[in-house]
Amino acid sequence: MSAPLRELERIHRRYGPGRAEPKAALLDQLASRRLPTARAVRRFHEVLCFLRAYPDSADLLARVEQLLASFARRPDLRRHATALQDSGIAGTPTYYSFFHPTAQWLAQRWPKQLTVSWPDLERADRLADILHLLALYAETPGLDEAPLSLREWVRRMKGADETDATFLLCRMAALRADVWVRESVFEDLGIMFKLSAGLDTPSRTHAHLPRGRNHHVSDPLSAGRPDLDRVLRQRPPGVTSVPPAAARRMIDLAREAMVSRGRDLDAFAYASPEDVRVVNAGDGLEFVVLGMVPERRLLLESVYGYLTLRNGVPTGYGVVSGLFQSAEVAYNVFDPFRGVEAAHVYGQVLAAFRHLLGCRAFAIYPYQLGGEGNTDGLHSGAWWFYQKLGFRPRAPEAVTLMEKELAMMRRRPAHRSSLATLRRLAAHNLYHHIGRPREDVMGVLPFANVGLAVTDLLARRFGSDREAGERILEREVARILGQGSRRGWTAGERLWSSRWASVVAILPGVVDWPLADRKALGAVIRAKGGRRESDFVRAFDGHRRLRRAIWALATTVR
Numbered sequence: 001m002s003a004p005l006r007e008l009e010r011i012h013r014r015y016g017p018g019r020a021e022p023k024a025a026l027l028d029q030l031a032s033r034r035l036p037t038a039r040a041v042r043r044f045h046e047v048l049c050f051l052r053a054y055p056d057s058a059d060l061l062a063r064v065e066q067l068l069a070s071f072a073r074r075p076d077l078r079r080h081a082t083a084l085q086d087s088g089i090a091g092t093p094t095y096y097s098f099f100h101p102t103a104q105w106l107a108q109r110w111p112k113q114l115t116v117s118w119p120d121l122e123r124a125d126r127l128a129d130i131l132h133l134l135a136l137y138a139e140t141p142g143l144d145e146a147p148l149s150l151r152e153w154v155r156r157m158k159g160a161d162e163t164d165a166t167f168l169l170c171r172m173a174a175l176r177a178d179v180w181v182r183e184s185v186f187e188d189l190g191i192m193f194k195l196s197a198g199l200d201t202p203s204r205t206h207a208h209l210p211r212g213r214n215h216h217v218s219d220p221l222s223a224g225r226p227d228l229d230r231v232l233r234q235r236p237p238g239v240t241s242v243p244p245a246a247a248r249r250m251i252d253l254a255r256e257a258m259v260s261r262g263r264d265l266d267a268f269a270y271a272s273p274e275d276v277r278v279v280n281a282g283d284g285l286e287f288v289v290l291g292m293v294p295e296r297r298l299l300l301e302s303v304y305g306y307l308t309l310r311n312g313v314p315t316g317y318g319v320v321s322g323l324f325q326s327a328e329v330a331y332n333v334f335d336p337f338r339g340v341e342a343a344h345v346y347g348q349v350l351a352a353f354r355h356l357l358g359c360r361a362f363a364i365y366p367y368q369l370g371g372e373g374n375t376d377g378l379h380s381g382a383w384w385f386y387q388k389l390g391f392r393p394r395a396p397e398a399v400t401l402m403e404k405e406l407a408m409m410r411r412r413p414a415h416r417s418s419l420a421t422l423r424r425l426a427a428h429n430l431y432h433h434i435g436r437p438r439e440d441v442m443g444v445l446p447f448a449n450v451g452l453a454v455t456d457l458l459a460r461r462f463g464s465d466r467e468a469g470e471r472i473l474e475r476e477v478a479r480i481l482g483q484g485s486r487r488g489w490t491a492g493e494r495l496w497s498s499r500w501a502s503v504v505a506i507l508p509g510v511v512d513w514p515l516a517d518r519k520a521l522g523a524v525i526r527a528k529g530g531r532r533e534s535d536f537v538r539a540f541d542g543h544r545r546l547r548r549a550i551w552a553l554a555t556t557v558r
Helices: 002-013 021-029 039-053 058-069 075-079 100-109 124-134 137-145 150-157 164-172 179-188 227-232 246-259 343-359 375-379 382-389 394-412 419-425 448-461 466-482 491-499 501-506 514-529 533-541 542-556
Strands: 094-096 113-114 193-195 238-241 271-282 285-292 300-309 313-323 324-332 361-364 430-433
Touching: 002 021, 002 039, 002 448, 021 058, 021 137, 039 058, 039 075, 100 113, 100 193, 100 246, 113 164, 124 137, 124 150, 124 164, 124 179, 124 533, 150 164, 164 179, 227 343, 238 419, 238 501, 246 271, 246 285, 246 300, 271 343, 285 343, 300 343, 300 533, 300 542, 313 343, 313 533, 324 343, 343 382, 343 533, 375 419, 394 419, 419 514, 448 466, 448 533, 448 542, 466 491, 491 501, 491 514, 514 533, 514 542, 533 542
Parallel strands: 324 361
Antiparallel strands: 094 193, 113 193, 238 271, 271 285, 285 300, 300 313, 313 324, 361 430
8 A cells, every 4th residue: 555545544534723734735646646456446535535524624625526526537446446346436336136126216327237247146046937927928938948048038038228137127117016016026036236337326436415515624523422411402403304306316315325335225215205304413414314205104113214414425324213202223324434423423313313203212222232243333342332322221131231341340441341241232222211211112112012913903803805804994993083084185194094094993992082182193194194204203292192002002912
């Protein structure tokens, strides 16, 4: 690795008077220097991404943006492009088994760049088994008898202007089945795709959302931990609803952030342009908060994805599931930005959803803590990161183990928990409460019992004819709720009226509720299918009888 790159890596996170000039000089040296290895090219790229998000000055930012704009044309990048596959760097290919909606989105936007990676096709027999479903019936004699391989058949069936991937995706979309069946069939195939580099294909190099005035960093970055209770008492400086056209650009940016890192996320894949907001946390830090389209929402809790931006550069992402004035929070930081302001940014994430969803309790599930096979989280000591912010376990065995470790640290400050200990700690959720700890929070409530109660009702009354049961229950529930005409209701509101009918039918004592409470329940259900799912969360949490009834169902073992 070159000396200028080593020096740039050493100083690029240092800020203060006189810090920008050495960085600029090193950038000028590296602009025309050919780096010797793929690793060196990647490391230079990571520094550039960091400096774009955390620029010292306007002049330095301009240098960085110029270098990133031309990065794919660097001779050393072209030389090492194959070795840098799946890096997300512009000019390099990405291989991934994308979810169905993401694969469709890629095929629509970049139809020439998306292909099937045939050597990586692990379930070729399953695709061969359904090939006749993708053909017309008149083609079956050839499919039955002609000695062609699967790849040869796809090459023969596709149009001259199609890739194998776009052909398969178009034919999957034409299957005579509803979208849920088509997606299930597609996911079972596990097709590995190759997204070749194009002028504007998803990359980390070009990922940026212009946000007006940039925030320049003039002081050293904070590595301290915030007072979480104080942070949660503060409102974000600004929350903006995004019009659909701009919302679609933000959704695309979120999807590109996943694609360029070989990841996929339902909350981004099924994001609704009608439910996008930007939370401004100050100093160039923002969260693009994405709600899901009505048909993809969960029955009870509400799910939001968020993309973290620093000066318009994606620096991380996460998912929040909320209900009962509580939320389960997943928090992820992209590689170039790890170790920088992690606690501060996380506190701002919680503050944002405290405001959007009215949360008074937060839960972190084991995977985020290093459990369930998350070795990165285990080695990083994620459990102690959250514990030091004020999160605590509920499980008695975890509490006992935590207290034992804390006692050892008091006796021996240099003590660090072993991987085996961290693995035991990370097997249980952590919680943070605003005020008195509660039992009725996400991570504690077993919502599966609600689903089992619905299954018992449907089995008892309707058996295999679930569709008739749903229609009957919807009519019965409409009478219980005192609902009249549904003229003017959206498709989403009608859908959720149908989906929630079986839930209402099992609510303990619902027929005896005051009419005002029953009508309010109808409004809660309608909000589930409305523009913003956060409206449902607020309405649900404000309906005391409904909360008690769902609590009773969830805590009844079935």
